[in-house]
Amino acid sequence: MYDFEYLKPKALAEAASILAGDGDAKALAGGMTFIPVLKQRLNKPSKVVDLAALGLSGIKVSGETVEIGAMTTHATVAASADVKRAIPALAKLAGNIGDEAVRHRGTIGGSLANNDPSACYPAAVLAMGATIVTNKRRIEADNYFQGMFATALEQGEVITSVVFPVPAKAAYMKFANPASRYAMVGVFVAKGPKGTRVAVTGAGQNGVFRHKAMEEALAKNWSADAVAGVKTPADGLNSDIHASAEYRAHLVGVMAKRAVAAAG
Amino acid sequence: MNAPFEGIGASMKRKEDLRFISGHGHYVDDINRPGQLYAYIKRSDRAHAELRGIDTAAAKASAGVVAVYTSADLTGIGGLPCGWQIHNKDGSPMAEPAHPVLASGKVRHVGDPVAVVIAETKQQAKDAAEKLVVDYKDLPAVATVTDAVKPGAAQVHEGAAGNVCYDWEIGDKGAVDAAFAKAAKTVKLDLTNNRLIPNAMEPRAAIGEYDPTTGEHTLYTTSQNPHVIRLLMGAFVLQIPEHKLRVVAPDVGGGFGSKIYHYAEEAIVTWASGKLAQPVKWAAERNESFMSDAHGRDHVSTAELALAADGTFLALRVKTLCNMGAYLSTFAPAVPTYLYATLLAGVYKTPAIYAEVKAVFTNTVPVDAYRGAGRPEASFLLERLVDVAARDTGMDRVEIRRKNFIPKDAFPYQTPVALQYDSGDYVSTLDAAMKHADWAGFPARRAAAKAKGKLRGIGMSTYLEACGIAPSKVVGSLGARAGLYEVANIRVHPTGSVTVFTGTHSHGQGHETTMAQLVSDQLGVPFSQVEVVHGDTSKIPFGMGTYGSRSLAVGGSAMVKAMDKIITKGRKIAAHLLEAAVEDVEFKDGKFTVAGTDRSKTLSEIALTAYVPHNYPIEELEPGLDETAFYDPKNFTYPGGCHVCEVEIDAETGVVSVVNFTAVDDVGRVVNPMIVEGQVQGGVAQGIGQALLENAVYDQDGQLLSGSFMDYTMPRADNLPNIKVGTETTLCTHNPLGVKGCGEVGAIGSPPAVINAVVDALSDYGVRHLDMPASPQKIWSIIQGAPRMAAE
Structure with a gap:
């Protein structure tokens, strides 16, 4: 230094x-x-x-x-x-x-x-x-x-x-980068005083972002199936030697589904 | 009273671990010499460029700077030598371009050293290095073997047309072609062996020191073979005679091959310390390790197997492109030839084999031996090919192997690719591994996994390797420029304790324990009374070092030979003291006894007599009890075995988890079962690392994308299952201990077992093969692509 x-x-x-x-x-x-x-x-x-x-x-x-x-x-x-x-x-x-x-x-x-x-x-x-x-x-x-x-x-x-x-329900699912163990995709889902919200880290080129389509789906029906049906566009997602934007987009869906299931 | 058993076969705790786990290890970077200066190496950030000039003025004027050197300053210094010469198919020698200590005229890979700054502190050296102005003219670069051999590819060296270092062959092409022509079935597979970065825990370091009053140079270095470094650097680079060059390799924190080679930094600090008459230290930062330690593997191959209708192997044809990197590292040319293609028979009685190996230069870090070295590449190719052959022909994976094994009564067995195996029993290791792994119970476990949404697969490899490197005459005829014997000096002290000086080097393997057990066992001296000394050319007569699982097979055999001399002399002394004929004196359990009597002398009594020779046959016998032996092995040793891997795949994410791993190896006689278990587990961890995680990735411009632990995936404890290790023993027939070696079996046997399991897990998706590493993204892509592939 x-x-x-x-x-x-x-x-x-x-x-x-x-x-x-x-x-x-x-x-x-x-x-x-x-x-x-x-x-x-x-x-x-x-x-x-x-x-x-x-x-x-x-x-x-x-x-x-x-x-x-x-x-x-x-x-x-x-x-x-x-x-x-x-x-x-x-x-x-x-x-x-x-x-x-x-x-x-x-x-x-x-x-x-x-x-x-x-x-x-x-x-x-x-x-x-x-x-x-x-x-x-x-x-x-x-x-x-x-x-x-x-x-x-x-x-x-x-x-x-x-x-x-304090939310009524919340859970976080991280898919760790195999090398660094930082979030390659991390999805936090919450239902609470500030509404039903989904935030995604690790995936976006501009850092953490809210997943509006998933939030709408969950607001209507808080269930793993509801987010499983939401497709995440690969546009704007990171791509590197560990994960393409398409793979990250897929993982956002999987992590969101698992997070909702874990949140109960 | 029975003493605790400490000899061959006892799991003695490691003597060296007290100092390692209590922070008292003594590594090169722990050494500081009076008046020491610090070197910082300025490295190329370009993959390929003309080096038009380096403006050193600002750096030289920077605070604390003592000297700045570029290649122009290194007058009278040779390049880094290559220790092995391979010949082309036409008999001409390989292309062997100069490997300058500091880049001269061109830089050829990211990390190529261009200048060295020496200052009073490391900070000052780094500060000054930032002030060096290097004038580069970028050139097109080539990073992969497939790109390097394309017409019009960028040329790494003027003297290597088409980037070819050598184009070599082994085996009987005619016999192979004939067998393929009449084969009932043929199987073809393209595969890649991924490039790896060794990442020993301790980064490389070196200190040069010069004593102007004696003219002696000392180099402290992180080396697996200090005598080899003394020979190569003294004779070829710096022209320092052996008696004026001492090389010390103290505690070394892992090598895995990467610390065999003679590196530029060793020559730089030795030369500069002489020039400046002050000690000079260099220690790599981790990012330098990534771009300057020799990498491993990096093959692209096509393999073809010809089979009879009943599944009998008739012939094997292999074509391999291998990456040498930008320069030839010390043993690089030997790895894809005599440590790879000669292993292509594996455990099978394939009658005809032909392999062509083309080694090419690229604008990447030099590639050389890494744990297993050539043999993992051979076992991966062969064991994947056998699984694919079973799949393509509808045979059972186990039965096709059993059918083609070399039977245990066929030894010595001459392969069609030069080697002659001395012993083995491949059915015993296969049976034991299948039993320990509960192969028969797998279908139930697969069904249980399926019920919870996981894809479960099982795979095996039945592999063999050649180690205990190596008979000097044989390797000399194959291109080695050195002998590969080993040296031991056994010194029995006057009161009967023993110091063992070995030319091998321990950098994690536990030699101080294993070798002490061996000597304790053979001389009947308590384990605590034996000390093993290694790693200093001023103490040890000579040695070739540690690599190729050779230390016990070759170094241990040298000890046996030296102990035989001790015992022979001891019998003469005992005969004198006991007034008996020499031929009537027997040596057993540390005692010289007159046969058929209770008259005996202990080894310590004999030792005392030898050093205090009052009542001694002084006319016929020299005093002292100190013997040296050189041992040149008669053959390689051939450990082998069976590894069984079981994986579960999360189909949604593509994550592969190794849930069970069983290794049953034949490593010959086992001296310390605990150390063997640890060696195998460590090797398997590296093999699982290669199979699932590790990958050195360059972009097409030659920039290393996996240049730190943020992107290079090292295996971690949570990536690994509890690895079950077993041994089934056949003895090596040609060394006195019957040992074969265990350092590399884990890394050689495991990668194909893992990938065979992954392919098995994906059997519902029509997967025939996938290359390493089986990363989550790769598995996910295969699963995504599968329905589409099925539709086509």
Whole structure:
């Protein structure tokens, strides 16, 4: 990696101000993507602002929402009895990200700020209609994801937590890329306060997206058969050495069907 | 009191594991020498380009930089040598283009080294390397063997017309043609053996150090054969005589063949450390491993089998195109010829075989031996072809094999492709594997799988390999430029403990345990009193290293020969002490005894006498008890066996799961059953990796698309079943231990068993063959295409 200045502020305002004041400064959450990027010299930040001392981790469950602090690790979410009770699909999703080591470092805020097109969390956030809370505002999921590695976050804006409305039914099915184990296709289905929603990660050229045709089918008839009949066009889907766009389109259907069946 | 059994046949825990699992292994990158500098290799990002110039000024001026070298600076240095020469059909030698240490004039693959930056820190070397300005003029590139032989294809080397390195043949073409002409049935199959990247856990590393007061160079390197590196680099590249060049290969974290070869980086750090009179370290980052470690496999073949009406094999005809990559790696030319085509008889008594092998250059990383080396390519071709022959002729897959096996009373058996097998019993391994795998119970398991919506298939391979490499005279006549004997030095210390110096090298195989057991067993010395030393040319007389499952068969046999000398001398000393005739002294269980009496001396008493020779036949016998032996094997060894694989396929997604795997191998005498089991399981894991997961993919411009673990699918624990391992033993008849070797059987036997199972699972879809890897996308495409194919 290139040399940079490492900072570990103790207050959110201080972190935000450093990041706002320097366009080349970067925030560090769990670092599970960022540190490999640095090691490969694909990024040359002036400062790396470690968010670990800001007190941003923790899980709060009320009757209607699950709020997860931005620096909460995947392992914590996966092991949380509260999350398992309120949104078991979310705990299960977190428990299948990366490997054990990654789950003990990687965070929900880091995953969402990075918005890797093959990450799992974006599918959960979009399908459940979660709210991204930052040091400046609250951003609805539908406005947050803006394409591959692109989000609504502004320079100096730091995610502090994510608020999930508790759905009546939800499930996530991931078809892992055989090599990287990222989602080659991941489908999150949810029926809850924000409606019946289906979000697809890993497949789209522009990152996570909502599958409107499946949502309509499920709104009429919440059943595996209902989504099984919906054809996903291959246009706009990724194609690589592991999966053609057509194969991904097919897998979207299979994963959606299995997710609905798992959601009950 | 009975001592615990520690000798041949005991599953002793591995001596080396305490240091490995407690973080005390000592690898090249753990070594740091005083005043050490760091080298960073600038590599080509182009597959094929003219190298018009490198502007090094900014890099040289960069902070901490001590030197920047390009090929222009390497005056008086030879190219990297190739250790094997193959001849064409017409008798002319293969094309052998220069392989410069740093690219000169042209770059020929992504990863080809173009310059080296040496600085005080690795960071500084990397920073400076970014300031190198390389002037490339791109040239058209060629990445696959099929493209390389097309008319008008881009030429990788001026001296290799049509990109052909050699066009070689073996066998009796006339006999094969005649057999095909009169055959009742013929079967033809086109197949590809996928290209693999070895990915040893420890990336390659090297440190060069020079002592100006003695003129001695030391190279610490991640090598499977330090003496070979000393020979090749000293004699051919840097012109350093052996007595001034020490090569140390300390703990090495896996090799699988990829650390046999002499690589440019070894020569660079040795040369630069001499030039700068400071130690120079280079350690590969993982992305460099992908683009600079020799790759494996990469064959495209057509195979044809002629059969009599009753299914008897009459003749085999094979045509193979194999990829050499951009340059000839150390043993590359031998792999698709003498380690592949000579294995095409397999376990079958096919009377006539003819194979043509054309090796071609491409703009890819050099290809060389990788676990199994040539033999997995042969077993995959043959065992797929036999299954297809059964299918096409309506015979049972097992019966067609039984019918054509070389019977156990036919040994020694001369094949039509040069090899003479010494021993084997293919029915015993087949029967045992079918029993352990419950082959008979498969239909019920298939029905149960079908009930839950899964396609279940079973497949087998009955394979053979040649290892224990190799008789020097034979390989010399086949083009080897080295002998392939092995060397052992057995040193019995004055108090009776033993140090064994071996020219083989352990990089995960457990030699420190297996060889200690062997010596403990033969000399009757406790296991804990035997230490095995390897990997340092300054300690070990000589050696050819570890590859081709040779360490026990050849290296162990050298130990037996050295121990025989120890025992012979010991008997003379004992006879003196016991006042008996030498011929009356017997050696057994660590004791020299006068036959028919209870008068005896232990080995440690004899050793003490040998080093403190007060009462000693000093006129006739030298003091000391320290013997060296060179052992040149009389033949290859021929392990073989039967692997049975059972898979389930999720037809909706195309995912193949290996649900059962049984390997029953004949590896000759087993010294440590636990280590054999681990070796076979590791090999099977790599074989399943090749069959289902791994694939090195280049695009048509020669860019490596699977250049990291994000895209190159390594097998992981959850891809593998609990692998059942059994052994059925026939002894090797020509080495003193009866051992055959177990390092490669897993990788050789398993891939065809897996694919045969996958094809069986897809039998409802009319599938006759599919190439590796059987990825989910490939299986899904086949299932999608099947109804359409049926309609046509």
